[in-house]
Amino acid sequence: MCGIVGYVGHRPACEVVIGALRRMEYRGYDSAGIALVNDYGTLTVRRRAGRLVNLESALDEAEGTALRGHCGVGHTRWATHGRPTDRNAHPHSDAAVKIAVVHNGIIENHAELRRELEADGVRFGSDTDTEVAVHLVARHYQHGPTAGDFERSVFAVLRRLEGHFTLVFANADEPGKVVAARRSTPLLLGVGDGEMFVSSDVAAFIEYTRDAVELGQDQAVVITAEGYRITDFDGVATDVGWRTFHVDWDLSAAEKGGYEYFMLKEIAEQPSAVANTLVGHFVDGRIVLDEQRLTDQDLREVDKVFIVACGTAYHSGLLAKYAIEHWTRLPVEVELASEFRYRDPVLDRSTLVIAISQSGETADTLEAVRHAKEQKAKVLAICNTNGSQIPRECDAVLYTRAGPEIGVAATKTFLAQIAANYLVGLALAQARGTKYPDEVEREYRELEGIPELVARVLDNIEPVAALARQFALSSTVLFLGRHVGYPVALEGALKLKELAYLHAEGFAAGELKHGPLALIEDGLPVIVVMPSPKSSPVLHAKLVSNIREIQARGAMTIVIAEESDETVRPYADYLVEIPSVSMLFQPLLSTVPLQVFAASLAKAQGYDVDKPRNLAKSVTVE
Numbered sequence: 001m002c003g004i005v006g007y008v009g010h011r012p013a014c015e016v017v018i019g020a021l022r023r024m025e026y027r028g029y030d031s032a033g034i035a036l037v038n039d040y041g042t043l044t045v046r047r048r049a050g051r052l053v054n055l056e057s058a059l060d061e062a063e064g065t066a067l068r069g070h071c072g073v074g075h076t077r078w079a080t081h082g083r084p085t086d087r088n089a090h091p092h093s094d095a096a097v098k099i100a101v102v103h104n105g106i107i108e109n110h111a112e113l114r115r116e117l118e119a120d121g122v123r124f125g126s127d128t129d130t131e132v133a134v135h136l137v138a139r140h141y142q143h144g145p146t147a148g149d150f151e152r153s154v155f156a157v158l159r160r161l162e163g164h165f166t167l168v169f170a171n172a173d174e175p176g177k178v179v180a181a182r183r184s185t186p187l188l189l190g191v192g193d194g195e196m197f198v199s200s201d202v203a204a205f206i207e208y209t210r211d212a213v214e215l216g217q218d219q220a221v222v223i224t225a226e227g228y229r230i231t232d233f234d235g236v237a238t239d240v241g242w243r244t245f246h247v248d249w250d251l252s253a254a255e256k257g258g259y260e261y262f263m264l265k266e267i268a269e270q271p272s273a274v275a276n277t278l279v280g281h282f283v284d285g286r287i288v289l290d291e292q293r294l295t296d297q298d299l300r301e302v303d304k305v306f307i308v309a310c311g312t313a314y315h316s317g318l319l320a321k322y323a324i325e326h327w328t329r330l331p332v333e334v335e336l337a338s339e340f341r342y343r344d345p346v347l348d349r350s351t352l353v354i355a356i357s358q359s360g361e362t363a364d365t366l367e368a369v370r371h372a373k374e375q376k377a378k379v380l381a382i383c384n385t386n387g388s389q390i391p392r393e394c395d396a397v398l399y400t401r402a403g404p405e406i407g408v409a410a411t412k413t414f415l416a417q418i419a420a421n422y423l424v425g426l427a428l429a430q431a432r433g434t435k436y437p438d439e440v441e442r443e444y445r446e447l448e449g450i451p452e453l454v455a456r457v458l459d460n461i462e463p464v465a466a467l468a469r470q471f472a473l474s475s476t477v478l479f480l481g482r483h484v485g486y487p488v489a490l491e492g493a494l495k496l497k498e499l500a501y502l503h504a505e506g507f508a509a510g511e512l513k514h515g516p517l518a519l520i521e522d523g524l525p526v527i528v529v530m531p532s533p534k535s536s537p538v539l540h541a542k543l544v545s546n547i548r549e550i551q552a553r554g555a556m557t558i559v560i561a562e563e564s565d566e567t568v569r570p571y572a573d574y575l576v577e578i579p580s581v582s583m584l585f586q587p588l589l590s591t592v593p594l595q596v597f598a599a600s601l602a603k604a605q606g607y608d609v610d611k612p613r614n615l616a617k618s619v620t621v622e
């Protein structure tokens with residue numbers, strides 16, 4: 001939530017900052033703003049409600065010299081405190097318009113700090129929690145022991161703030177310097193040649209450098225064109241807690257590459273997202289994870305598994321339950337991270353908690369991880385973002401190597417998560433001896449064949465897009481599935497809700513007669529995810545009966561079924577065929593038409609597929 005950037009170097013800061021915001025707009029798009037310090041020591045702030053394009057138009061009209069300069073900060077906002085208006089847009093500045101700040105996160109003690117500042121005569125220009133930070137820095141910079149010392153003024157304020165935040169400050173008196181700090185929200189440093197960047201995401205600076213530094217908890221960094229200094233909140237330089245890394249993807253991965261929108265590109269990238277996630281994880285006949293700080297003995301001691309995640313990642317967790325229980329005979333509970341944390345779950349040293357998160361930043365999931373660690377459980381992360389907080393705090397990590405996902409709706413990372421979850425299941429089965437090595441290898445080899453099959457589904461996807469356009473005016477779409485088809489139904493419904501803003505619900509088909517059947521009426525589109533007639537004939541027969549029941553009540557059935565499935569054909573008003581695979585792997589194929597259905601329907605409605613209203617990619621508030 002919120003993308004922030006700071007730059008010092010030899011390029012025009014305005015261009016660098018706007019380019020960075022363009023690539024981070026997926027993090028929030030309620031408003032955008034920029035503060036530039038020109039070479040004559042003048043701070044210019046421009047901010048606009050709405051999309052980045054509004055800010056760009058405002059800049060086009062602005063006077064040239066003010067925007068010239070080589071130091072700046074920028075922000076793209078997902079509103080938490082204060083409505084998404086011009087006045088609440090970041091950057092915020094002090095009364096003298098000398099110091100500017102951009103912020104991601106929440107300053108929890110803002111009300112108390114605001115009262116203190118107001119009692120001191122400070123007048124606020126916004127309703128945000130952020131503004132207190134800049135007035136406090138200005139006060140320290142003007143009076144007392146830190147007067148005239150920009151860095152020490154910032155450190156003094158950082159020590160007073162509660163909550164989670166990344167803050168980036170610029171100061172008109174120091175045109176060649178930016179000071180940034182983080183607690184529990186991301187802050188990355190891009191190390192260029194004669195230029196430095198700070199940002200929420202490497203996408204902000206990938207055009208200029210792939211050398212990055214991930215800052216540690218409660219660390220600050222001072223950047224100039226020539227270098228950087230990492231400190232704690234007392235300003236004491238530290239060489240622990242942060243790490244350098246090289247970004248292994250380039251600018252093209254963060255651009256549309258000829259696709260109309262990112263989601264379409266990301267759907268098309270799914271074969272490589274799954275293939276890359278598998279690469280290097282089967283070595284000498286054994287499954288290996290990435291950062292394995294848990295031994296086989298630790299895995300053998302596990303007697304219960306919890307999976308915690310949110311949204312789409314939660315749906316991938318529901319799928320993991322089927323595989324892990326089947327392969328390891330361990331009981332698995334899957335919980336929404338936001339519920340898990342607050343209900344006092346029974347955890348101990350022999351519990352394994354698996355946290356799944358694309359961003360590695362989701363506040364609910366992070367808090368669930370922290371709670372599990374406090375209870376001494378072992379925690380394993382499945383994450384797509386190198387350098388993010390959740391993997392840092394876990395005992396073992398498996399990275400999904402799906403590459404950057406810009407579309408707010410998760411697509412390729414969902415498939416990559418399923419693959420990663422299955423690798424974890426196989427690693428557990430291997431360590432615990434519940435599967436022989438040749439059985440583990442057989443499952444792995446089938447998984448390895450999935451990318452090619454996903455590509456086949458994609459090759460034949462156009463009829464699904466056309467079908468979605470036909471249903472563009474529907475007000476409700478229902479999804480049905482059984483076994484692993486049930487989480488797929490939930491995911492299909494979530495995609496449609498978030499992209500097309502229509503009522504969509506996923507049901508376990510067996511539950512139909514216990515209530516949802518009452519929703520069926522003439523012409524209502526119902527998407528049914530069929531199990532394989534070969535690998536699960538019993539479930540298949542039951543679902544055929546369910547289809548007949550809804551068809552008899554007037555539903556329009558859109559059926560996702562295996563290519564050879566002749567029995568279901570007579571009951572499908574529309575049939576979408578997918579290749580035949582083992583039951584557990586079918587979601588990797590059956591999800592794809594549902595993603596395309598949602599994206600195409602939303603597009604037909606004229607909605608912004610990559611940036612659905614009210615949402616943001618990374619949810620860093622609880």
Ligand code: M6R
Pocket residue numbers: 310311312313314356357358359360361362365408409410411494495498617618619
């Ligand atoms: O970054 P995370 O995987 O932790 O995010 C979890 C959810 O916010 C996310 O999956 C969300 O549900 C997607 N936008 C749905 O498409």
